[in-house]
Amino acid sequence: MDRSVFKKLENKTGTKFIANFVLVFILFSTALTFDPIHFKEVFEFPKLLMLFLTVGILTFINILKIALPKKNVQKDKIFKTIRHELFFLIMFFVGHILAFIFSTNKNISLLGTPFRYQGFLSYLYYVLFLLNTIYVFKNNKINIFKWLNVLLFLVCALAISPYLLPYIYPFIYFNPAFFYNRVYGTFGNPNYLASFIIAILPIAIFTWKQSFSNKLIRNANIVMIFLFVITLFLTGSRSAWVASILSFGIFGILKIIKEKDYKILITICIIFSLILIGIEFKKYIAPIVPQIERLKLDTTKSNSIATRKTLWQIGIKMIRNEPFTGYGHDMLQKNINPLLPDNLKSDPTYFIDRTHNELLDIILMHGFLTFIGYIGLISLTWINGIKIYVYEKQKSMMPVLIGITSLNFYHIMNFSSITSNILLFLMIGYIISVKISSAKKIL
Template sequence: MGLTDKEKLYISNESNTVITLIKEFKNIAKFTILIALAGIPLVFLPLGKEFDHFYLPKVVAMFILVFSFLSLFILNFKNVGKIIENDWIDKSLLIYFFLLIISVFFADNFYLAIFGSVDRLEGIITISMYMILFLIARYCSKTNDKFYLIILLTAILVSIYGIFQHFGLDPFIRDAIRTNWGYRSFSTMGNPNFLGTYLVLMIPISIYFFIIRKLKTGLLFYSILLYCLLCTSTRGSWLGSIASMVSFSSLHYYFYKIKKDELNRYIILLFLSIIIVLLYDFQTQGELLNRFLSITNDARILLTNGENSDYTGAHRGFIWKRVVELIKNRPIFGYGIENLGITFEKYYQKDMIGLWGNVINVDRAHNEYLHIAVSSGIPSLIAYLTFLTLILKNGLCKIRHDKYMLLLISSIIGYLVAAFFNISVVSVVYVYWIFLGLIATKVIN
């Protein structure tokens, strides 16, 4: 027996109500992501020399956002559907998460693996929040220029503060760790390396607005971001930014073909970059050039395993060689999240005293890929790299129909290059995870 007209109308109204509710929640997801990208970078609390000004406030802000969204989502789950897609991107993420969970039970210090250290706060709970933000970003409604412009304006504020620090103008009280830090900018990120990584993610947005959207203010924004990046004096981030810029122009050429007026803007961008670099190098009496040239020298020494390789890359050579040995000793599940500091001291205390004269807390491998392998095992690293590969493939498949993929993929490539020399940290890495989610979204703009 068929449905009556009244029953068909009821079903139709119910269906329309569900569709409307889903759209509303996708907009809520988009708003949540915008707050995370535009609000959290500005969160820091300079309350005293012993208080964590940077990491704890950002973790708390992140938790509030994630908890608020999930609470609303769970209460309306029956109508708004699922947040996890049945595809290989989310499957690989779940595999990676599962391997991280297993590694927790192999950790020497279970508490650190769960909650993270006081200085880092990046245990499995915080990593889970990154992943949830990724899923929310996949779920959110389509973005637009206004969305990215708001994010860029936040980056400008962060950069201006960083530039002020470079010139010795810091209106906020510094904590005990940063009291005697010199001219290197760290802004609201808490460390020059972390500020540099954040700027690597932001610079392609400014390039997008200048090259693609033809906004002259995009060139001004780019200049501020680039100058602040130089002020961090972070070589890994410099390489990451170069990689992001080259990626942007290469993807633009391959998928869209660069028009004559766009080529002219690229030339302007190049000449402006040279001027800013030369200006900064002159201002710092050649320090920039010397520091940049040291990259090739350090790489040569490290690759040839010279007698000074322990001193390369701010002692990264010393750390990397020993982390590789640790990975060989426990390749499957690693030593546990946030447990490298304990492990490194246990096995290499004498080596540290021989190099530095005392024991240093080497709690990071200063290479994200090595750090994942030593913390949660080689299978975990493989799952993570598979996850990244699937996302980038997804983004490249959509790039002809969605120009935002230009800036997002370029930002991610820059981050992945910088990650060879840097570490995951709560003040920046959530931006990276959200960008991954925006690339992986199934919405075509």
């Protein structure tokens, strides 16, 4: 097709606008879609369907754009710039293919089990989503930070809605009483919601810092951040709090070293002081706000720290016996159950199909090849993000790095979900796209 014809077609149909719209719609639809009838049993399934539908549409649009001829597109240079990332991504995906091929139950491993739906097809679409985000961010202008802030506002507003309007449809489906007085919103699980919040919270704070010239926008951002933090607290997710504090602490120290900005050190000290004060006075707050009980490290009701330790020990032992390609997607439950202690087997509140450590889960279910690809891709992305921030002085890279780090710290203490994986690969795609544009300076 002649270049001028393509240009007219692109201007007429607004393919860039459509691609941007579909990318944003992927984020909104997977976060906000839920099934109110079978909510508890399959709360991830509607998100999986939206992932398949929307990523499929975006892939089709971008394939059409790539297939049409363009001038001055140095594809060889682009592939050379991100060849290491592509190497680890291919390794990651080949590992998933092998895990599926050698799975003892391919019917389960294809889509995954209820509550998770992390089957082979979901990872195929995560990889497609990553490649699409790289292409869209590289070629189109899109204010993704703005849309993430709007999305998180809607997510948190819906999550806390039962406190304000407890009997209004459909807020009755979000009642915290269904999940030990912990809010979960359209995610069906408080931990899934918490991981979503800690990934976007750094971006919200960055947006607030950039809005000082406009008082109205600045105040609106303050209200949103307050809403996000309150919702995070009401999820009762300790692992999310730990992950977020560690990430902000690490990058706060790095920023202090780089810029000698000791105001950040004072801010960190104030935050930790408030946390210590809150711990000291938790016994007075607990009768009013039951979620505070979950933030105690010595709680005996759930005893999640001891449970995690037990699951990690079992998972490490299982590595010695599991096949190189893993047990298969979502095939951990039947293999880990015989090794569980009696107290976990007999407790009906426990549904154990993960080790509560994403890295262990990857090795056990998807194999060592997938694990190496995952670690390599994450590590390269993190290093490239640091280089872009230091050498290119792109301040927008800092909140993305904090978001990725928060998600990975969280995954070490928990496990991934459809929405957390979408955010993870979105941020990886963002950093890789910036690297392509900045290749000469950061290689």
